[in-house]
Amino acid sequence: MVITIQLENVTQTYRVRGNPVTALDHVSLSIEAGEYCAMVGESGSGKTTLMHVMGLLATPTEGRYTLCGQDVFAMKNGGRSRLRAAHIGFVFQDFFLNPRLTAVENVELPLRLAGIARNRRRDMALEALEKVGLSGRTDHLPRELSGGQQQRVAFARATVHHPALILADEPTGNLDKRSTASILDLLRAENTRGATIFMITHDPSAALSASRVLTMEQGRITGDRLL
Numbered sequence: 001m002v003i004t005i006q007l008e009n010v011t012q013t014y015r016v017r018g019n020p021v022t023a024l025d026h027v028s029l030s031i032e033a034g035e036y037c038a039m040v041g042e043s044g045s046g047k048t049t050l051m052h053v054m055g056l057l058a059t060p061t062e063g064r065y066t067l068c069g070q071d072v073f074a075m076k077n078g079g080r081s082r083l084r085a086a087h088i089g090f091v092f093q094d095f096f097l098n099p100r101l102t103a104v105e106n107v108e109l110p111l112r113l114a115g116i117a118r119n120r121r122r123d124m125a126l127e128a129l130e131k132v133g134l135s136g137r138t139d140h141l142p143r144e145l146s147g148g149q150q151q152r153v154a155f156a157r158a159t160v161h162h163p164a165l166i167l168a169d170e171p172t173g174n175l176d177k178r179s180t181a182s183i184l185d186l187l188r189a190e191n192t193r194g195a196t197i198f199m200i201t202h203d204p205s206a207a208l209s210a211s212r213v214l215t216m217e218q219g220r221i222t223g224d225r226l227l
């Protein structure tokens, strides 16, 4: 599976106590299969909202989204969920780990959804945790981990099933230099394997590991440059 993304005129308007808030304002964006894109932009500019639309977690007010040639907003919910589970890995800005599951159980979740057998799941999850330097914390619950460790569990969960599309919202936001470098190395390796990557970051040096940098301002894409 290769992932090509095409958003056309996507607008997302929220209503907050009667007042409209425009989070995305006629965004059009094409990302080719295998691209590595970083997105930068001020807080509140719409980056996370855009990522949620791209990841089929939100349906915008207006616009069209073609993912691998399929008009995804026209699909039924079940079809969208299956597409998401099979091909998309997420690193959420606030991690979104299941608080009742240990680190290794959290990482196993996408493998369960993908129907992988129990014994293989455990081995794959342990290997993914080892890659992010968490071999010693596999049986900890999220509340027993530091913020940066939770972020690394979230990263392992997003990449354990080697999805065709990885959407990462500030995946290095809470990490020191060394952990940041290892996460960026892992993203690079996933990209080399063929995954399409979309990473939101406030860190200009992290953005430089991408091959294309998009800038978001007030719900619009105002910059798009190749590195």
Ligand SMILES: Nc1ncnc2c1ncn2[C@@H]1O[C@H](COP(=O)(O)OP(=O)(O)OP(=O)(O)O)[C@@H](O)[C@H]1O
Pocket (backbone or CB within 6 Å): 014, 015, 016, 021, 022, 023, 041, 042, 043, 044, 045, 046, 047, 048, 049, 050, 093
């Ligand atoms: N569920 C919601 N209901 C109402 N308004 C929302 C909702 N989610 C986001 N917004 C608004 O939409 C705008 C874009 O939010 P978004 O989370 O996409 O920004 P962001 O670029 O990811 O910011 P940050 O860098 O702080 O994470 C903001 O003005 C925010 O207040």
Ligand SMILES: [Mg+2]
Pocket (backbone or CB within 6 Å): 047, 048, 049, 093, 169
């Ligand atoms: Mg955000």
